[in-house]
Amino acid sequence: MQRSLTSVCAAALLLCAAAPALAQQKAKAQNVPEIPYTSVPNFLKLPPGEYLGESVGVATNSKGHIFVYHRSANTRLFEFDENGNFLKEIGKGYYGFEFAHSVRVDPQDNIWTVDEGTNMVTKFSPEGKVLMVLGRRPPAVAGVVATPTGPNKPAEKYIFCRPTDVGWDPQGNIFVSDGYCNNRVVKFDKNGRFLAQAGSEKAGKGPGEFTLPHGLQVDRQGNVYVADRTNIRYQVLDNDLKPKAIYDQVGVGWTACVSQGPHQYLFASNSNPNGNQPGTWAITGEIYKMELDGTIIGKFGHASKEFGGFQVVHMMDCRNPDEIVVGEIESWRVQKLILQPQNMKKASTAQ
């Protein structure tokens, strides 16, 4: 593999620059057992004339309803029942929707959206009424905002810069990964008051520093799992956001999911990079199932445009660790995967 990449490199300058990053993104973990799975056919059933766009956010509530936060002409939030039948749209035309990034459902079934176009995190009631907002949308009166270049502005307590994800500990404290132009994780109390942050506006590689914190989940002990995407790792922080552990054996830290139930698992996606450059599908695209301590149990899935494969998994729901719902960027779809860990195959050495 390395050899063919090098030869392509010689032929195309463009790929030469990309090659080192790609090589890094190949997971260090080898000989990982494959977990068999099937993808439920025609899982989400949309009314005629309705479509999903980039399906970057997906979550379930306690009833099994599925929420999809996706980038259409306008960013939209759809609710489906447990069988994938369309129920309704939430937040149509809402101020905090411009460019979807994440949707999560808290233990009380409130729906939280993270929008990296408006820099807003919004808490909706289970019925879809706005209960709380964090962050502020840049006011329109300031005019067109050019894509920032140069150093990031100092991070503020209550203002986000392209935030990416949200989670809660058992006490209801709120954790936000923020984001593309800050490089930090922020902790608020349940009423939305700032408590602490790890990282800052500056990207960093050390423990407790981040370069594009892209996803976040909290376990029952209050530990915070951060997908530290550009550092190609996951970081575990304690409840006060002090660094505890680094998991760097499962490829790029694209998105994380911690399952519910008595035995919690951590799912981590080594999503294939946007753009589908030659060679990337061979070394990326799989999802790892791990113990919370980082021990790898198995992996499943692969990069592909076909049904059952993945096109840049952006988010996973793993309320039930044997039923994973994945949202993909580049195939504009949501798949429900039924895992069969009891039929786990011995690892194949061909990577």
Add this chain to the structure above:
Amino acid sequence: MKRLLPLLLAATFFGALPAAAQVPEIAFDSAANALTLPDDVYLGEVGGVATNSKGDIFVYTRTGHPTLTIGAARGFVHGGSRLFQFDRNGKFVREIGKDSYAFVFAQQVRIDPQDNIWAVDQMTNTVLKLDPEGRVLMILGRKPEAVFVPVRTPAAPAAGQAAGVGAPTDVFNRPTDVAWDSAGNIFVADGVGNTRVAKFDKNGVFVKSWGSKGTEPGQFGSARAIAVDAQGNVYVADPQNKRIQVFDNNGTFKTAITNVGSPQALCITPGPNQVLYSSNSNPPNDIDVAGDIYKLKLDGTVIGKFGKAGRLPKEFNFVNAIDCRTENGLLVGEIGNLRVQKIALH
């Protein structure tokens, strides 16, 4: 000291320091679900909230998604704000001015004694008068035909402009609020870009204008809100200078009220014994400072205050509007919490 002053001003901008100590706290409650919205209608940042004589409630809100047209001779902007009417119980009645040319960045709504609805838009630079049925009666100002892409910084006020001169006519630059005296004369706070007050007669004929950018009496850091009492005195909120300036009906400076933090929203009650409410609003990026609302006599004596910054009921996040038609039953519009609270003072 001279070098310290700008630093000090920066630190106190928007009321980072506590206002007058020993002010009595007024007990109050906030009604749950003050407004009931249809399923597919959401409030954005609340620029203005006001009631008419029947108790109907009007909310002018930044619902977002203004459209910048590309593929045209210039960059055109439309949409982005909506005006809603609710009944006295907070039940949604209708939308007014849907797709209006003037509605881009909701700044304020006020109801005059004849129940006409006045909408101030900070981005289209217009003050719109609608009759009680929602038909356009009068327009002050004009929407810029196009926006510049990339957007240029708004032009600074002319250097050395003397206090009391102001900008002429009704060419507004980010206006913020409107009020009337008993004769129907119109006073526009204009606002953020121009820092002045413009006076028009009841037919919209320009009378005069006063104020410029600065810290002297008669000057403003910005003119953020305006209210007029029964005698025709004009009260202007100037948060950067942490004061409410009071002018007579012709714009002559009378006094400044300086013990109420950084006033961001004003309301004067109707009736014989008028009182003034002023919000020491927290800045949009911090809920750990300010946020209290003051109740004052018109001479500036503080009666009491209530509230603090936050996201819960009975907390406020960047208040931009107060309706005080009923002295102890207020409606408070918040930018930061995208909501209107119905407040009962005890």
